[in-house]
Amino acid sequence: xxxxxxxxxxxxxxxxxxxxxxxxxxxxxxxxxxxxxxxxxxxxxxxxxxxxxxxxxxxxxxxxxxxxxxxxxxxxxxxxxxxxxxxxxxxxxxxxxxxxxxxxxxxxxxxx
Numbered sequence: 001x002x003x004x005x006x007x008x009x010x011x012x013x014x015x016x017x018x019x020x021x022x023x024x025x026x027x028x029x030x031x032x033x034x035x036x037x038x039x040x041x042x043x044x045x046x047x048x049x050x051x052x053x054x055x056x057x058x059x060x061x062x063x064x065x066x067x068x069x070x071x072x073x074x075x076x077x078x079x080x081x082x083x084x085x086x087x088x089x090x091x092x093x094x095x096x097x098x099x100x101x102x103x104x105x106x107x108x109x110x111x112x
Contacts, residue, residue: 003104007078007096011051040066077102 041060045053051071058064065086072080081094090112097105 003098003102004077006104011081 040056040058041062042054042056044051045055050073053071054069055065056067058066067086068084068088070080070082070084071078072082077096077098079096079098081092081096082090083092083094084090093110093112095108095110097108099105
């Protein structure tokens with residue numbers, strides 16, 4: 001599997017994990033002390049067939065933006081993921097580097 005494929009699989013696993021946690025919160029009455037289930041709504045944006053952003057709102061009415069994830073690619077390789085809260089304040093920047101053959105070299109995380 002190519003490096004991009006490996007990264008895509010990891011991003012998919014992380015998104016599935018997030019979905020499982022949201023489902024768990026919903027089944028436990030919201031998890032925030034209330035009795036209302038948690039509802040969230042995400043939209044994925046693609047450019048030229050690759051994911052460029054994921055925006056998540058607290059509800060499908062899209063009145064309260066919870067988080068955005070922006071994905072940057074260089075020469076077809078995922079090179080950066082920026083996670084920001086609903087106020088566009090960056091919380092985490094993940095930078096991915098590759099060697100000259102396109103093999104994964106390093107992943108660094110900068111928590112803002």
